[in-house]
Amino acid sequence: MRLVSLILFKGIVVLACSGSFESMWAATPVQMTSENHKALVRRWIDQGFNKRDLTVVDEIFIADVVINGQRVGQLGLKKSMSRFTMAFPDLRVTITEIVAERDKVVIWYTVQGTQTGEFEGIQATGKQVRWSGADLFRIVNGKIVECRFVDDSLGLLRQLGATVSQPR
Numbered sequence: 236m237r238l239v240s241l242i243l244f245k246g247i248v249v250l251a252c253s254g255s256f257e258s259m260w261a262a263t264p265v266q267m268t269s270e271n272h273k274a275l276v277r278r279w280i281d282q283g284f285n286k287r288d289l290t291v292v293d294e295i296f297i298a299d300v301v302i303n304g305q306r307v308g309q310l311g312l313k314k315s316m317s318r319f320t321m322a323f324p325d326l327r328v329t330i331t332e333i334v335a336e337r338d339k340v341v342i343w344y345t346v347q348g349t350q351t352g353e354f355e356g357i358q359a360t361g362k363q364v365r366w367s368g369a370d371l372f373r374i375v376n377g378k379i380v381e382c383r384f385v386d387d388s389l390g391l392l393r394q395l396g397a398t399v400s401q402p403r
Contacts, residue, residue, distance in 0.1 A: 269335035284328045323348030364394040
C-alpha cells in the first residue's frame with residue numbers, strides 16, 4: 236500500500252512540475268464581486284462613450300457578445316456606439332442609478348448632446364437633446380457576455396424634429 240501511495244504521489248508531483256495542471260487553473264472562473272461588476276459597466280460608459288475610446292469594448296466584452304437577443308459581437312457594438320458618438324460629438328452619458336446582484340448589473344442613465352451629424356436619417360440639426368434609458372448586463376468571468384438596452388428613442392427622435400405617423 237505504501238508503494239502505491241508513493242507512486243501516486245510521485246506521479247502528481249511530476250504532473251505538477253511539468254505544467255499539466257496549468258490548464259486546470261486557467262479554467263478556474265474569475266471571482267468578481269458586485270462592486271467589480273459595477274466598475275466594469277462604469278468603465279464601459281466612461282471610457283467608451285464619454286472618452287470615445289472604443290478599444291474598451293475589446294477589453295471588457297466577449298467576442299460574440301449578445302445584445303437584445305442578437306449576437307452582434309464586439310464589432311457590431313462598436314458600430315452602434317459610433318452612430319451616437321459621430322452624430323453627437325459632445326455626447327455625455329451619466330449613470331444615475333446602478334444596482335448589481337450575482338452576475339447582473341442594471342444601470343439607469345441620462346444622455347445629453349448636440350446633434351451635429353446625421354443620425355437615423357435625420358441631418359444635423361444643431362439641437363441639444365437629452366434622453367434616458369436602462370441597460371441590463373450579464374457578466375461571466377470578468378467579461379460582459381450579454382446586454383439588454385432600452386431607451387427613449389422615440390423621445391430622442393422627436394427632439395430632433397422627427398414626426399411619427401399612424402400605421403396604415
